Amino acid sequence: MNQASHNVAQKSTDKYAIHTTNLNLWYGTFQALFNVNLNIKDGIITSLIGPSGCGKSTFLRSVNRINERLGYVRIDGSIDVRGQNIYAKNVEILQVRKQIGMVFQRPNPLPISVRENILFGHKIHRSGKVSSRSEQDDIVESALRTVLLWDKVKDQLDRKATELSLEEQQKLCIARLLPVKPSILLMDEPCSALDPKGTEAVEELIWELRGDYTILIVTHNMAQARRASEECIFMLMGKVIEHTATEDMFVTPKNSETADYIEGRYG
Amino acid sequence: MFEISEINKRNQKTQKLFQILFMMMTVLLIMPVVAILGMLIYKGGSIISVDFLFSNPTNGMTAGGIFPAIFGTVWLVAVALLVSVPIGVAAAIYLSEYAPDNWLTRIINLAIINLAGVPSIVHALFGVGAFVIFFGFGTSILAASLTLAIMTLPVVIVASRESLQAVPLAFRMACWNMGATRWQTIRRVVLPNAVSGILTGVILEVSRTTGETAPIMFTGAAFFLPFLPQSVFDQTMALSLHLFVVSTQVPGVPEDLPYGVALVLIAMVLIMNSLSIAFRMYLRGKKKW
């Protein structure tokens, strides 16, 4: 499985990849998350659904602490990743980001070659010594193979990544996270900029990654949530309304608001 | 159903009228440039020769060449840039990538805008007070170049900051999300993508600095020096000042000499500008987001 170190004291919450306790978040004076309590299981795909503006992206961004770059964000409560509070004082933010990769709605490869994109994370995190060419080749190949992109781009590794098709770009954005060995992948509507074929391909890839990585995926596409996730979280206006196995949520939602949303009675 | 109507015709006429008007304005714009260049070439072209470019002035500057002035201008501009570019780019990086939005940052921004608006003669006086007298550099290339550097600084900062901010946030996000520090992000992604814009700003500044007279007049440029400067602590001749001198200060200068000096000065500026445009086009062509 993955490389996360399990040397922290074993708590009952350790079996969860992400465990939040009374998480509240404010943008300035505007409260975007209210008492979010979630237990997200290790090694599975959890989808996050809810109407626009309900705080899905906000939640995702607080799991890898990227929100803090905004400066005016305040957080209260805690997020434990594998039993360790990532908001604790002694936590190095760069390690958090390394452990927890993120993929965006709009593919954002860097304007450098495919190869350099993959090696970027590796290069910024390596300790002192420069890795050999063959070592780097291995890293590039294995990352691209994992995202099912190797056969397509193996002859154009020096091509600019921004020239690839959107589907390939998005796969590349997933691939470049892998060399630094994250254990959790956060994906914020990773398919919404893609055509149906690209969506299918990326979904397929995400399904492949299951087990090796804990995946939390935001989607507006009910069919996708149903097809491609094992557990599902429904959020509404900054609160978690329901969190169950995906099949149960779609067949027998416990909450009437969930039912309304799934049946398309919300925006 | 699809025939042209009276209203269509009227609207089209108005549209045509404005198009022609705007085009004429644009053509008008290039007339002074063409006129100036034409006049300089007509009146001063005959004096330009290898000898004119590479020999010393003689007979109380009424004959001979202008080599010391060309040499001095190159020196002044080079030293000025050596000072202003590193400081300016560093300041721009700080302001664009690090500075929090607080009162200090706002004061700094205000100061930069105001610095850009200070007349060059005021810079000259500041240069005399600060570099010539206070720091004791005397009238020298160093004092003159530092004065020029301070004058060019705001433009370097603003141009650099703008090209840094033109780099999409998505690139920075990508880096931060992989655990890159701010510096790694700047070094590996932001700067390489902003460098074309920064260089364009710098080269345009070169061409402006080349022509400045007031800031160097009291700080380091001399009317006439029979030798080339040996170090940055020497005075030097400069093209812009030389033009002023041979046009107004010395009797008996042949008519084509000042025009020749002006032509050389303008040619240097134009060559710099063309280089900068060509370079920008080259870098733009390579860059694809």
Ligand SMILES: Nc1ncnc2c1ncn2[C@@H]1O[C@H](COP(=O)(O)OP(=O)(O)OP(=O)(O)O)[C@@H](O)[C@H]1O
């Ligand atoms: N940077 C920000 N500054 C201030 N308010 C923000 C910021 N980002 C989001 N918000 C607010 O927080 C709330 C939640 O936004 P968020 O982007 O998390 O919603 P979302 O569920 O991801 O929506 P969508 O489905 O449209 O992506 C919204 O009301 C939004 O206006």
Ligand SMILES: [Mg+2]
């Ligand atoms: Mg969102």
